Amino acid sequence: MGEDATDTATAAFVAYRNLLFTVAYEMLGSAADAEDVLQETWLRWSRVDVGRIHDQRAYLVRITTRQSLNRLRTMKRRKEAYVGPWLPEPLITAPDVAEDVELAESVSMALMIVLERLSPTERAVFVLREAFEVSYDEIAAAVGKSPAAVRQIAHRARRHVDACRPRAVVSPSEARAALEAFRRALETRNVGDLLAVLAPQVVLVGDGGGIRQAALRPIVTADKVARFIVGGLGRTDGVLTGDLTVVNGSPALLVRLNGEIDGVMAIRVEATGITGLYYVRNPEKLTRLGAETPLTLR
Known part of the structure; x- marks a missing residue:
């Protein structure tokens, strides 16, 4: 990759870094693992011909999702050996996160605990669709399923999550x-x-x-x-x-x-x-x- 291409790739990655971290964190519940996923995402992104990528955001989210799915499967073994209940890693967040109702709910401890009950693919589909409004076609490309299958998985995951959400939300x-x-x-x-x-x-x-x-x-x-x-x-x-x-x-x-x-x-x-x-x-x-x-x- 030439110097100009490298600069372009770096600029795109930096621009979307917080988004990619949020995707990985919501899927994994671990900031440390999310940071590792971002490193792996960068390594793969740095080998891509950026000039041929039409939608850099979608492509980066796809790489991050695939790496997060791989990490979720290895984390399963760690969680099985974990002593006592496993809770997501808590993150101190800025006031603007609390002011964004949609974002605050998607990263809330209560919801992330519910997401632990989903399969890795269900969790990826739910997070991408519900939190980030990624299209079914893009999610299908990220998780290796057909768009029709992704729609079914999204419906099933949403039903599981809705059954465990708070009955009455307070202000x-x-x-x-x-x-x-x-x-x-x-x-x-x-x-x-x-x-x-x-x-x-x-x-x-x-x-x-x-x-x-x-x-x-x-x-x-x-x-x-x-x-x-x-x-x-x-x-x-x-x-x-x-x-x-x-x-x-x-x-x-x-x-x-x-x-x-x-x-x-x-x-x-x-x-x-x-x-x-x-x-x-x-x-x-x-x-x-x-x-x-x-x-x-x-």
Whole structure:
């Protein structure tokens, strides 16, 4: 590839890098793996005759999708050997992500956990179609299926996801208010205040990855979750505090124990209160908390 072609290829890749990262992250739930996919995408893109590519965005998304599918299949083995529940890697995101309702939902912890239930191909089709509005023909080229098959896969994946989505979506201000009430109850370890903000069938999922202590199974019902938080998170007499932040486009807490970062707590809020608490303590998933990660659907 000549120097001019290399410059053109580099400029195109840089222009779409945040988009490609978002595609890979939504498919994988891991920023580290998404970065590896981007490296592989660049290597393949740098060998393409860019001058013959009509739609650079579509071509780059296609490469990223194929590499993400390959990575998803290898990640399956890692997840099978993972200690306890596996949660997506939390990302600190800019305020504009939270303001973009479509983007915020597509990268929310709650939705990404639902996507874990899909097959790799279903997840790729759902992400490309629902989040990025890629055409069925382009998705077919990316996943190696016919457009008709892709339509069927998209319908099936959408049905699975819709069945697990929140029954009643609350406004961002209501979500922040619920999180603030939860933060106060967390810091005071007041069971009554926790019960007031938790939905009756709330689920707490912890991810320690076998490195940090966490519940090996989801904890269900407000009473059990409240008592676990009061007696389990801080253990004995540790000082538990929460800093309000935005994770994956939604309000979340950066939890500290005795001043040191202990983990990230993302929440899912419905009309009945907080229905989901997702607590990532695995230090390997807490490496990107020092800066915002740019995400985009465009």
